Amino acid sequence: MSTESDDIQTLVGQRYRHGFITDIESDSLPPGLDEDVVRAISARKLEPEFMLEWRLKAFRHWRGMREPDWAHVHYPTIDYQQISYFSAPKSDKDRPKSLDEVDPKLLETYDKLGIPLHERARLAGVAVDAVFDSVSVATTFKEKLSEAGVIFCPFSEAVTKHPDLVRKYLGTVVPHRDNFFAALNSAVFSDGSFVYIPKGVRCPMELSTYFRINAANTGQFERTLIVADEGSYVSYLEGCTAPMRDENQLHAAVVELVALDNAEIKYSTVQNWYPGDENGKGGIYNFVTKRGDCRGRNSKISWTQVETGSAITWKYPSCILRGENAVGEFYSVAVANNLQQADTGTKMIHIGRNSRSTIVSKGISAGRAQNAYRGLVRVMPQAEGARNHTQCDSLLIGDKCGAHTFPYIEARNPTARIEHEATTSKISADQLFYCRQRGISEEDAVNMIVNGFCKEVFRELPMEFAVEAQNLLNVSLEGAVG
């Protein structure tokens, strides 16, 4: 350990000439972003040369890019030079000292979701020693996976232990110059997950970030890469229903999925970042690039997401259906309450013959929130026989919120079949009165109607996740009718 930190100190000392702190304990870079910062991050992670080169390419490209402004969201201008790009272990003095210093509303929510007491402090970002409460579970878990030959580890570990795999697939789905936030992520990403499922292996369990030791503090620029080799299958769960606090307001994650011939990846997300208080103060900006590449024949990628958190969500999990008979699916529930803004949807790019895609999007708006669905279905000339079905439903609760739908359809092959269905509904006074006349309280009635509205998506979630997601929705919409 000591030699390792010596190495780091030497490396950092060499490359960073601006009197930058070399004390590994404090481990935080001062705000600002330039090439030296990118080098420093790479050095601290003891990355091989190719990784640094890749980061630098991304950074140089990012410098010339403009922040996108087409999304239906509004927020104050972000000063990218005011952000610290390496703050992995947060310093204790900036954190709440105990749960007494945490927003009581947040604690109330933990209570309602039934989060165990010892978990609450960690989620709220209180300075406690990180104790993994089920070490034995994690150990069994790791053994089982290695027996199957599955690689599931922090991204930084993969870079050093499996550099060939990382090199082969990194940036092949979301290139470093893809978009403003993806380029930024590529330059400065802190950590994330790496998954490789070997040929013909069906991953013996759901992979969940929760069980990844070292999961805490992956920071604001997370990067995930999942590769499913020929004939393999994996189901990956991201996130957690508990509202997570983080002092980093800007989050720009990148997720890349690669499915080779006959492989299937199921990626489920429950995202509940702190949305801010009722006035939207302190909420997370979540600008994410998620994309899956159905590279092989008969490959399948399925995205399921339940989005309830964040002040702003900008997120379009997409599928590139390159292989023949490739299948892409997108199931989404996005909830926006109070002052939350969500601009989310998907892109299905049909390239392979007979590729198929399904989109089911359920947007719920309450309070003064704005919820937008933005989707693209593109059928390339070579995608003979491509099919898409899109269903896009919005539910409004109250009369101060908004729902917006921006579907884009581009068909360049005459054999393509594309269907788009959309509905907008409002929870009506008649529906509520009907339920109340049957003895069901107004709040329970709203929950019941909302859950009914989202059923098609919840069905796609792994069982235990589905139950949690349902509870989460109820808590998120509490007091929405009044």
Add this chain to the structure above:
Amino acid sequence: MKKLLEIDNLVAGIGDTRILNGLSLTVGSGEVHAIMGPNGSGKSTLAQIIAGHDAYTVTSGTVTFCGRNLLDLAPEERAREGIFLGFQYPVEIPGVNNAYLLKAALNARLKHEGKKEIDAFEFMKIAREKMSLLDMDPGFLNRGVNEGFSGGEKKRNEILQMAMLEPRLAILDETDSGLDIDALKAVAKGVNSLRHPDRSIVLVTHYQRLLDYIEPDHVHVLSKGRIVRSGDKSLATELEEKGYDWIREAASA
């Protein structure tokens, strides 16, 4: 006979429009009452006010249920106390499973009464029994609440809910409207099977037809927001022969 519902001199309406003008009515335990009257006489308003719809404002008068002031209670509290309204136009709630709504309603009631809530297994058992009693297809339970139901199915679904919830007072608002003769018979059979000394039923109807199948103990004629005539079931027959004009004339005389 024990008094279950007592309405005394009720004046109510929507906004500035007065609909009920000093209506009084007493329903005893186990009785079946029919409230008849021409369109716009206030029949449905009365049903909605008893159930607690907040679109209506009560200006004066009292409504007492089992000795309690009913007007103080929220709609869900009234329901849990045992008041059931069979809606004239049951609303569709897409995506919400019929069984789910019913189970939630039943458990809300049981909880209110301090009884143990029932699980899905027990619920299905009871529901199947009630459905066979009403000649209903069990597949009904798995459909969305009233979603895509025919008129007859919606009304039958209301009766199923009534059978499950076993109310002390059921108000059936125009349950016969829009039903063909077979559906009407089926609904009437269901209602008759639910007649019980501890359960009162108020039938709100425009036509005498329903009363051929459900025999009321009392018939009241409503006109311009007041009960202008009460009698036994022969009053209904009289109405059928003479029409409502006769009542209107009698009322203004």
